[in-house]
Amino acid sequence: MLISCPHCGPRDLAEFSYQGDATRTRPDPASTDTQAWHDYVYARPNPAGPHREFWQHAGGCRAHLLVVRDTLTHEIHSTALARPSRAGGETA
Amino acid sequence: MSPRRSASGGSIDRLRTIRFTFDGEAYAGHAGDTLASALLANGVRLVGRSFKYHRPRGVFTAGIDEPNALVTILRDNVREPNIPATRIEIYDGLRAESQNRFPSLAFDLGAVNRLGGRMLGAGFYYKTFMGPAVGPLRSTRFWMFCERFIRRAAGLGRADHAPDPSRYERMNAFCDVLVVGGGISGLMAAEAAARAGKRVILAEQEPETGGFALWSGETIAGKPAADWARTMTEKLAALDNVRILPRTTVWGHYDGNTLAALERIGDHLPKTPKGHPRHRHWTIRAGAVVLATGALERPIAFPGNDRPGVMLAGAVRRYAGEFGVLCGDRTVFFTNNDSAYQAASALKRAGGHVAAIVDVRRTISEAAAALAAEAGVVPLTGQAIVETRGGRQVTGIVVQPFDAATGALSGDARPVECDCLAVSGGFQPVIHLASQAGAKAEWDETMQAFLPPAPGQHWRGAGSFLGDMTTAGALETGRDAGLWASGKKPSRAKLPETGAPPIDIAPAPVFEIRGKGKAFVDLQHDVTADDVRLAHREGFVSVEHLKRYTTLGMATDQGKTSNVPGLAIMAEARGISIPEAGTTRFRPPYAPVSIGALAAERYGDLKPDRLTPMHDWHVEHGARMMEAGLWHRPMIYGAPGETVEQAYIREAGAVRRSVGIVDVSTLGKIAVKGPDAAEFLDRVYTNMFSTLPVGRARYGLMLREDGIAFDDGTTWRLGENDFLMTTTTANAGPVMQHLEYVLDVVWPDLRVHLTSVTDQWASAAIAGPDARKVLEKCVAGTMVDNEALPFMGIVRGTVEGAPVMICRLSFSGELAYEVYCGAGHGLHIWEALMDAGEPFGITPYGMEALGTLRIEKGHVTGAEIDGRTTARDLYLDWMLSKKKPFIGSGLMDRPGLIDRNRIRLVGVISLDGQPLGGGAHIVEGGSLDDLGQSIGHITAFCYSPALAKYIGLALVKGGKARHGTRAFVSDPLRKRFGPVELVSHHFFDPDGRRMHG
Known part of the structure; x- marks a missing residue:
């Protein structure tokens, strides 16, 4: 699998760390809604098809990428910096 | 001869x-x-x-x-x-x-x-x-x-x-075209792609490229096929854009045209050449792949088909053609297709004697009849082998008339003498790599085989892989595939002439002759045709269940000769067609792969080592080094004749008595900078950092989002927006990744920059009542007295001209300082501290003494922060700020995590004067033989010189509530059972007077 890093270009899977589901939203930090926290930490969809997820280019620029990957074919539909504000980057 | x-x-x-x-x-x-x-x-x-x-x-x-x-x-x-x-x-x-x-x-x-x-x-x-x-x-x-x-x-x-002394290595390669298989079609494909200027890798699992051409005895372009193949190979090898990898088995086909291959470099030589690995693991990323992996012959199952001397017909042909070996004096062929006739004729030409050809088919083609005549026999058509005779080798067979349509045997059986039986039951293309790439194989009624699926976007097949077993076909499909892989149109140019008459190798659909005795389907796992039927009778009818129940195809050969016959017999038992019975999907590896090659440089002499700047000094001064992850750290500095225990007791005793020094350069260090750095630390640590004054350090604890303790360490405020965070040695990487994640994903608005600076700083901790005197002797540019450098204070100065940063913090419970300097000055500073400490008898100490000192103080490390314990379990709840949310605060109060009866930190004292063991259970009663109910386990243990007892830390149900009670340590692995007392984990100087002094 090749993941196209906006900073480094297409790089091998071995350089990346999977960093989890990108569809979940973290509750407000002060929230005491245990169910919301539970869902954030444990509840995961398991879609057969495109999935939004975070990958860190750990063996490269170390940026976290927002990757849309097809769980059936491993095709990468798109990659973008998870934190576009910092680098001002958009999609690759 | x-x-x-x-x-x-x-x-x-x-x-x-x-x-x-x-x-x-x-x-x-x-x-x-x-x-x-x-x-x-x-x-x-x-x-x-x-x-x-x-x-x-x-x-x-x-x-x-x-x-x-x-x-x-x-x-x-x-x-x-x-x-x-x-x-x-x-x-x-x-x-x-x-x-x-x-x-x-x-x-x-x-x-x-x-x-x-x-x-x-x-x-x-x-x-x-x-x-x-x-x-x-x-x-x-x-x-x-x-x-x-x-x-x-x-x-x-x-x-x-015994450990494997061989060396292995891994290699990455990139090419435009990867050709898997160096037979006739593979050579043609490689040549076509090479001519188009593509970067080509040609991988061949055998020592020599050429495949079938090496033993077919046919001609190509008017010369012996083997010579043609060698000339082609030489031509290709001379090209700069072609790399030929012999003895290289491509065993995995992964996403994005990534293929895995194993090259065997040293196995065929008496000694692996110096500087070379035994095996090399290749990760090949190819623009396009040509699968020219050939086809494997399959046997027919019949009673006694496993006796030595029974072989595949193609193998008998290959032994004669490639190795000049005649497998028998009298060879009988048994077949359901024409290829055995070619083999018989080739064997005859090589000087062998063909005793008979037994064919299940009633009629045969003219070409086959002509080949039989060349072999010097009249084929016994419409007959089958029902028995083999002999003991440790075949001495004869019994043939009987057979109806291929019904599978029925009838009429008189008669014996035929032979010492070799060559069997052909048709061919199965090697579709493993195509199947791994995701596509489903399709059953071909004519070939009675699973043919490769429609090619993928990035690969094409060639040669007998496609089911065409002829040399002419291999030449054509090979060239076509090579041109396709180069982005070119098929060529009309004339192909080399071939000498072999075209024959029809489509087999009769006969997979088994049912007679008396064991008819083996999977020879390696001893699975018979009856076993397959037994599986059917007992309800294991799906192909996946069949496989698991009988272990058919699960041996080291992965059923290369047995999968299709096994499936055919099951399909017949179920009364359905073979494609209805289905096939299993092939998974990597295609052939066994040495584990060493997969581990490669992560194991043995190519594994990376992390050494601190003072490493050589430690070794020169008698340190026995131990590995902590990739780091090497002194375990003890053994004096001659000293045991490990004696050494650490001496070292720890010196720290409590005067002063000791330990290399702590391996601690993880992260520079946290930016206008929002303090806010960021408040969010990731359970306690407050925004209130920390510049020039002071604070001990911090991090939780995971689920409320479990993650890591601890001190963080130093070097400036308003400038912090130096330390982590445990083992967690340096995970903490960095965690912080980067929350900064990138959770709080992208925070203006904070993280830099791993673990390797930029060298650091030494000096600890003991005389520690300050040592600093006073060597530090310039700053005072180090209690006023200038109070507990958790930080000063900057120089030691022997090199800048240092000193923080007064203690892991040992003694008056202690950590002296940080640029990594390049590490040895210089260490030696300066040793010199300054000499009058006080400064003693270098290793991990064992460090551990002993921390156990005596009840400080936790990774052994207690083990991914299951909470802050409360470790009595660190005082660090959980109530003034602000932090990572983990949302879930840390779940009922299961605040239960008072969880296993919690206690101290353990051995009451029988015997050592404790890590991982040993704490039980309330019982004996060595009766394990009883565990109420916890020991996480760390040592002999405490301060207490003159064997002590340990443990996680025990109820924790503090058990202080002052007795229990037993139960360690059946080490045959240890004995009484212990459960006490506070603060064994030594619980008020901390020594470190504040």
């Missing part, structure tokens, strides 16, 4: 004799021989005993599909079991042994299993050795009890316990 070797022909070098041993017996072969061909040339028929029944077995194939002739290679005092003799190139001094026999191959006690053969069908062991419903050996316990004996009786080779 050995009796079974033809006088000429083949690719072997008859002028070079190579000597080797098999089961201690000396033999000679020639350069170019495999162990299998050399043994056959020497007339050795019996090469192993079968997996379950210990039946005598001989060489069955000539290649990677070999199910029978597995041997153990003895090399450099290492035993490597289960290597097919067909894949071993002989070299001088090669030592090989047969397997699964006791006491010897010829006389094997385990063969008694054959007498019970009727009983030992599929699932026999599981059914028979189910234990009674109650009692000490109830249910699976009984199986586990019996299993060790069963495992001894059934099995393959024996693995070794």
